[in-house]
Amino acid sequence: MDRAVARERALDAAEELFYGRGVQSVGMDDVRGASGVSLKRLYQLFPAKEQLVEAYLERRDARWRGRLAEYVERHGEPEERILAVFDWLGEWFGEPDFRGCAWINAYGELGATSARVAAQVRAHKRAFREYLDSLVGAAGLPAALGGQLFLLAEGAMVTAGVTRSAGSAAEAREAARLLLRAG
Amino acid sequence: MDRAVARERALDAAEELFYGRGVQSVGMDDVRGASGVSLKRLYQLFPAKEQLVEAYLERRDARWRGRLAEYVERHGEPEERILAVFDWLGEWFGEPDFRGCAWINAYGELGATSARVAAQVRAHKRAFREYLDSLVGAAGLPAALGGQLFLLAEGAMVTAGVTRSAGSAAEAREAARLLLRAG
DNA sequence: AGCGAGGGAGAACGAGCGTTCTCCCTTGGC
DNA sequence: GCCAAGGGAGAACGCTCGTTCTCCCTCGCT
Numbered sequence: 001m002d003r004a005v006a007r008e009r010a011l012d013a014a015e016e017l018f019y020g021r022g023v024q025s026v027g028m029d030d031v032r033g034a035s036g037v038s039l040k041r042l043y044q045l046f047p048a049k050e051q052l053v054e055a056y057l058e059r060r061d062a063r064w065r066g067r068l069a070e071y072v073e074r075h076g077e078p079e080e081r082i083l084a085v086f087d088w089l090g091e092w093f094g095e096p097d098f099r100g101c102a103w104i105n106a107y108g109e110l111g112a113t114s115a116r117v118a119a120q121v122r123a124h125k126r127a128f129r130e131y132l133d134s135l136v137g138a139a140g141l142p143a144a145l146g147g148q149l150f151l152l153a154e155g156a157m158v159t160a161g162v163t164r165s166a167g168s169a170a171e172a173r174e175a176a177r178l179l180l181r182a183g
Numbered sequence: 184m185d186r187a188v189a190r191e192r193a194l195d196a197a198e199e200l201f202y203g204r205g206v207q208s209v210g211m212d213d214v215r216g217a218s219g220v221s222l223k224r225l226y227q228l229f230p231a232k233e234q235l236v237e238a239y240l241e242r243r244d245a246r247w248r249g250r251l252a253e254y255v256e257r258h259g260e261p262e263e264r265i266l267a268v269f270d271w272l273g274e275w276f277g278e279p280d281f282r283g284c285a286w287i288n289a290y291g292e293l294g295a296t297s298a299r300v301a302a303q304v305r306a307h308k309r310a311f312r313e314y315l316d317s318l319v320g321a322a323g324l325p326a327a328l329g330g331q332l333f334l335l336a337e338g339a340m341v342t343a344g345v346t347r348s349a350g351s352a353a354e355a356r357e358a359a360r361l362l363l364r365a366g
Numbered sequence: 367a368g369c370g371a372g373g374g375a376g377a378a379c380g381a382g383c384g385t386t387c388t389c390c391c392t393t394g395g396c
Numbered sequence: 397g398c399c400a401a402g403g404g405a406g407a408a409c410g411c412t413c414g415t416t417c418t419c420c421c422t423c424g425c426t
Contacts, residue, residue: 108291
């Protein structure tokens with residue numbers, strides 16, 4: 001098995017396990033079992049578990065933001081694009097393996113002990129925030145709206161994760177719609 | 184040392200350690216060292232670590248909601264009371280040992296492995312949500328507003344925790360003010 | 367065919383930690 | 397003063413798990 005293939009398989013398994021059960025309750029041996037990549041190979045690719053965690057968050061960040069942007073691109077009107085963010089959140093929340101925001105969960109688990117993970121969470125949230133800012137700017141709306149939409153989206157993610165329901169996306173969308181008009 | 188005193192000291196130490204460093208990175212021996220309550224006594228009071236965690240979250244829940252309600256009570260106008268929630272969040276975020284929402288953090292850390300902790304997080308969030316609903320109802324505002332304010336507050340807590348800044352409370356307050364007028 | 371590099375399976379090592387146990391001291395009741 | 401009960405200090409136990417090591421097999425090259 002090629003090095004690149006082994007890396008992808010390891011990350012696939014790590015993502016499913018870390019996201020589904022939390023980082024700390026998943027052992028490297030679990031990743032080996034789920035990926036078919038031997039421990040020796042795993043440690044060649046990722047010299048320590050923390051680096052596997054970082055790679056997991058990094059790859060997921062790229063995919064998550066990519067999927068969001070792709071969904072938003074399908075809408076033309078600037079204000080529609082903003083509301084599409086919340087529609088996409090609703091679709092995400094409804095996926096069967098949805099277990100909340102991977103970065104918020106990772107922050108709760110490792111934020112106090114791993115400075116690198118904490119930094120990655122901050123980077124992901126900052127990128128999402130800046131993306132919202134860019135949508136707000138493109139719509140010619142006041143800059144303060146970006147932060148407000150961000151808070152609604154974060155609140156919806158947390159709530160959907162804890163309550164295991166998707167309804168918070170629609171609530172957030174409605175609040176966003178009102179703020180678009182009020183601003 | 185009296186049983187009740189030992190229990191309070193143990194919970195004081197557990198709260199400071201669990202909240203500050205996360206549950207999993209704090210050992211029972213750390214709690215013993217910080218509280219001065221011997222391991223034997225700790226295990227008499229809390230037969231397992233999970234029960235200490237539950238007691239920590241339970242006591243903190245009562246105090247947190249008590250402090251919030253007390254702050255809100257100081258305001259007379261129904262709409263002022265709603266906005267006071269966000270002012271109080273801002274004060275909380277600014278406290279030197281603030282490290283995000285204890286329940287969101289605990290959920291990220293233990294939600295996938297401890298059903299009892301997960302249930303306690305849901306109960307705490309439900310109680311907060313119902314408190315907001317009651318403020319909205321008392322102000323004669325549409326019921327849908329309660330959920331929107333809840334999402335803003337949750338988003339502010341998460342954001343303040345991750346970015347280690349208190350600004351999100353003011354952003355959420357402003358969004359709430361607009362929603363009060365728009366609704 | 368022979369050989370050496372790379373890799374797989376899984377044992378082994380070592381640390382951390384939840385939990386229990388041992389030993390000893392204190393103290394309150396007779 | 398004596399004894400049983402309770403408690404403190406900390407060692408001990410057992411398990412998990414991150415990380416490394418051993419042993420053996422395979423395979424490409426000469």
